[in-house]
Amino acid sequence: MRIALIHALKHSIAPIEAAFAFAWPQARLMNLLDDSLSADLARDGVLNDTMTERFLALGDYAAATSADAILFTCSAFGPCIEAVAAAHAPMPVLKPNEAMIEQAVTMGKRIGLLSTFPPTLASMPPEFPASVQVVPKLAEGALAALDRGDRATHDRLIVEASRSLRDCDAIALAQFSIAATAPLVADATGKPVVTTPDSAVQKLMKLLAAKT
Secondary structure (H helix, E strand, O other): OOEEEEEOOOOHHHHHHHHHHHOOOOOOEOOOOOOEEHHHHHHOOOOOHHHHHHHHHHHHHHHOOOEEEEEOOOOOOHHHHHHHHHHHHOEEEEEOOHHHHHHHOOOEOOOOOOEEOOOHHHHHHHHOOOOOEEEEEEEHHHHHHHOOOHHHHHHHHHHHHHHHOOOOOOOOOOOEEEHHHHHHHHHOOOOEEHHHHHHHHHHHHHHHHHHH
């Protein structure tokens, strides 16, 4: 199976490749990176028609490579990804967070949502069921630290931010780029932690097994 991975942050590539290597090493991966997507969203603050067209073009390119499925790893672009899914049905086209949300809501009614990218905390909470209370938390400065190559500061700021979510039933790490901090967050909070890469790989395996 060829899985097309489409990224808006370069930091997302290693975590999803690691998740596939652990759970589904037989999958053939292709990576498409356009980090101007996240830069433009951070600048503009809204998802517009132009952004959707850019996503549709990326989806068309991935489909043209004979991909069996597309996984977007950029969590702040839900409506754009939904447009790609509609354009390429019945091919599986996954938002990065949908499988994680499905897993998180089985763990309780109050879910902490931890992110380092502010637009994610605007776009993702509405994707949770209305029956769940989402508690958003931004780890300020963590993404800038990662961009500088300072992973130690990145991880420390995430852990510090997570401590305010200790009254939640579970904590969802909103981005692929922060998935590796899951054990640290679990230790700091004492709560179960779900991540986007692992959940997404498991869901793709199920969808494509059903397809075959």
